[in-house]
Amino acid sequence: MLKTSILLAATGILALSACKNQSAESVNQEKATPVAALTEDVSQWPNAVTYEIFVQSFADSNNDGIGDIKGMTGKLDYLEDLGVKAIWLMPINPSPSYHKYDVTDYYGIHPDYGSMEDFKEFVDEAHSRGLKVIMDLVVNHTGRDHPWFQSAVKNPDSPYRDYYVWADKDSIADQIAKKEITLDSDNITQWHEAPGNSQSYYGFFWGGMPDLNFDNPEVKEEIFKIGRYWLEEVGVDGFRLDAARHIFPDDRPEDNHAWWQEFRAEMEKVKPDVYLVGEVWDSTEKVAPYLKGLHALFNFDMSYAITEAVAEGDADSLVVKHKAIRDFYSRVTDDFIDAIFLTNHDQNRIMSALEADPEKAKMAAALLFTLPGSPYIYYGEEIGMLGKKPDEHIREPFLWKPKKEDALRASWIEPTYSTDTSVQALSVQKNNPESMYNHYKNLIALRNSSPALTFGSLEEAHTKVPELVAFRRMSQGEDLLILHNLSGEAKQFSLSGPDLEYDQLFFTSEADASREMDKVSLPKYSTVILKKD
Incomplete structure (x- = not known):
């Protein structure tokens, strides 16, 4: 060392x-x-730092403008040197959208990103460096173009009809009138018409993402098969579970909790040390029961609390709040992982949330790496990338080198916030002792070496x-x-x-x-x- x-x-x-x-x-x-x-390095996964990657924006190996798996594989040494111990990949399955949360094939790799062989090589290379791989698993819904849904729409007698949630329009009139939004969705139209059908289908997020029907045992078994495939055949180490609180409608939270306990039990049969981290974007009281089924949950409350404390320069009850959350979790289970983070792919980037003030952004990072929990870094956070909604501009390309020298920089979108005039490229920051990159790297090294900061x-x-x-x-x-x-x-x-x-x-x-x-x-x-x- x-x-x-x-x-x-x-x-x-x-x-x-x-x-x-x-x-x-x-x-x-x-x-x-x-x-x-x-x-010696005491910070071992899953009690270690995880790095979230939007593959499309990370590293483009073939100069087609889109980040890909081979580009990502070529940067594993960078991630190892940064000190992270795991990688969370946003969706990599085939999908018609840029974000790929509307999956059309649960067993495939999006062709823009590469092949299954490319991905298996990535997993092997990550493992050879001691890095774990967690993939986004989107099971609350499929994409509208998924063969299951296409069959269900075209034929009411299809065996896949009951894979989704259907209702006569008269029976859901009161639900349509509610027009409610949640922290993780501003969609107010959750029942959608299907051409040639007298019934509407349920899609919590939007019509392009029809919800699966988890009251159907066949759907559950399909999801088990998908999970087994990625763990056994491909070798990933676990899953980030998208929209974990929306498997069943919001008025059935106990069914949501029970489903994840069932899913965990099935996955542990295949891989006893599988890691499941859930997105449950809600208050602590509503989040905590999910820990009976999921090993870890993202701590959205602390994300907001850290940002607010740094923005206002007021410690207020930051530590008290964090301790109260962890104490509440402990009343549910004494075996949980508190997945703490600053911002992720659904929120304005921390640098923008703090008005592009690098000193405040460094302070937010210092809090992240010294408070309890297992920290998650959103790609580019370590070089001070900026970004505000709409979501595409929270997910702009990583800056490896100044633009004229950067053969790996993706170009699928023209960046609005993270440009060469607003963000120093990584290669420049590496040579600057005061840079955001070196600040992150040193804090990670400190945390990795400290039992108290890792487990205390x-x-x-x-x-x-x-x-x-x-x-x-x-x-x-x-x-x-x-x-x-x-x-x-x-x-x-x-x-x-x-x-x-x-x-x-x-x-x-x-x-x-x-x-x-x-x-x-x-x-x-x-x-x-x-x-x-």
Whole structure:
């Protein structure tokens, strides 16, 4: 393993660990000399960092303008070096849309992305580097062009008719009138007419995505077969389950919970260590019961809370909120993974949400990698890519090199937000010690080396300074006090009581941070981590 003095000093970030017999004053005197060494890598998947990729925008190997699997395979060394331990792929199945959430063949690879052989090679190459592969599995609905639905539309007596949800128009008049939206969909027309049919079909998201009928045992078995295929025949390590709360209508949450328990049991028969992470975009109270069936759930509440805290420069109840969520989860099961993230492919990018302020974006990342949970990074977040809705512009091409030199840059869309004038390409950022890329890489390295940051408990520390987020993390004998200054001004934290025992300056994001006597000085938008001997 690289020494911290080599890895972090080279990028302008300091990690310090005082010798056991040093006083706090001597720690401060030597604060500019990084002397700590990283321990062995303790952060193992699934308690590690995962990287989300929209294949279409990531790396284009054949210069057709569309990112592809071979391009992605060629960048596995980059991902390994970044320090992530798993890759989540947005849908890769055949589909008529650019986003590919309207699947037409659950057993295939979209031809724009490559072949099944290409994908199996990608999985093998990822595994050879110790990287896991999670694929998006879209089972709430199919695409309108899926052969099942086409058969169902054309023939009311088709064996696939009951694969979908149909109703006479008179019986659903009151449902049509409701026109309700949810956090994950602004669609208000959920029943749709089918040419040549007297009945309407149900499509929660839109008419191009007809919902499957999970009251039909044959549908359930089809989904089991699909899952088995990708785990057994292709070798993926798990699934990100799209729209997990919409398998059954919203007034049947218990049926949703039961379905995912059934699905998990079937997948574990094939692969005992399969990993299932669900998209349940709702309040903690409604999210938590899904942990009986899914190993992990995305923590949307904390995504919003981190963004708001950094945007407003106010710690408020950030730590209390996170602890309350985790405590609530623990009442459902003591075996869960808290999938934390800043933003994903359905939200304005974190850099845009923070008004393109790189210092605030770095602070958001510092919170992500020091709070409990297993962090997810949305591709391009680590280079400060921007993006606002509509969704296409949250999913713009990754910038590997300046445009004239970038043979891998996708061009399927003309970017509006992440251009060469607004975002420095990765190759440029690698040479800049203060870049967003190096900030992410160093925080990931720090987290990967720390038992407390990977597995540790969470306990709020009280600072009486509204702009400071302060909390303790402890695991496997490592006891840390983490301090974040969310403001654009330097702040001081007065240590008292048990906090005085944190006498080692373990990590600082800024060289002029210090600990003198009982005072910790934090420059603007900085992080300081103290360690107890």
